[in-house]
Amino acid sequence: MWNENRSNTAVAGVRTPLESPLVGAQNLLDSNQALQSKAFRLRERPFLDLANVRGDARDREFIAAVEGAIGVRLPTKPNTVARGAEYDALWLGPDEWLIRSTEARKPELEGKLRAALGTLFASAVDVGSGYTVVEASGDRVRDVIARGCPLDLHPQVLQPGQCAQSHYFKASIVLIPTAYDAFELVVRRSFADYFCRIMLDAAAPIVS
Incomplete structure (x- = not known):
């Protein structure tokens, strides 16, 4: 989650900021948030x-x-x-x-x-x-996750208090339901940008 080449330590009197692995996809995340869709929302829980x-x-x-x-x-x-x-x-x-x-x-x-x-x-x-945490939520969040994850996501099968290791398309994840319409996903740093882009792409037909 922390960029190891840009730690939050003072160098020559200057404190360098922490950098999210999703910095390259921030515009896409901002656009998704701006939609204020009840169907699907995606945000990072950094650091x-x-x-x-x-x-x-x-x-x-x-x-x-x-x-x-x-x-x-x-x-x-x-x-x-x-x-x-x-x-x-x-x-x-x-x-x-x-x-x-x-x-x-x-x-x-x-x-x-x-x-x-x-x-x-x-x-x-x-x-x-090596990881970051992403929150996916909304009325259709299970449909979006199901497009790339093979798990049974029915709320009677996977519910708050549980977690599961799986993958979303090619990105390995730990999936954590936090509410009926909300999940947190732990994603490897090296797959974070790919994961964000492909999840937003999978959600596009649902939120449009």
């Missing part, structure tokens, strides 16, 4: 703090350490999300989770997790620079 956590879900010390760091207990049921005030935890596998901040913030999550885990047999890795 969320993201970390990949690996550990043994049967290890009570590990579970307690992560909960102490982020304020929410890691989910152990497949494809579910545990929500907290500052961080959410997404189940990715039996020993793997994606932790993300609920709001944009400086990258501090990895440090907090590493300090909490100490010498436990576990890992926490900052992945914020």
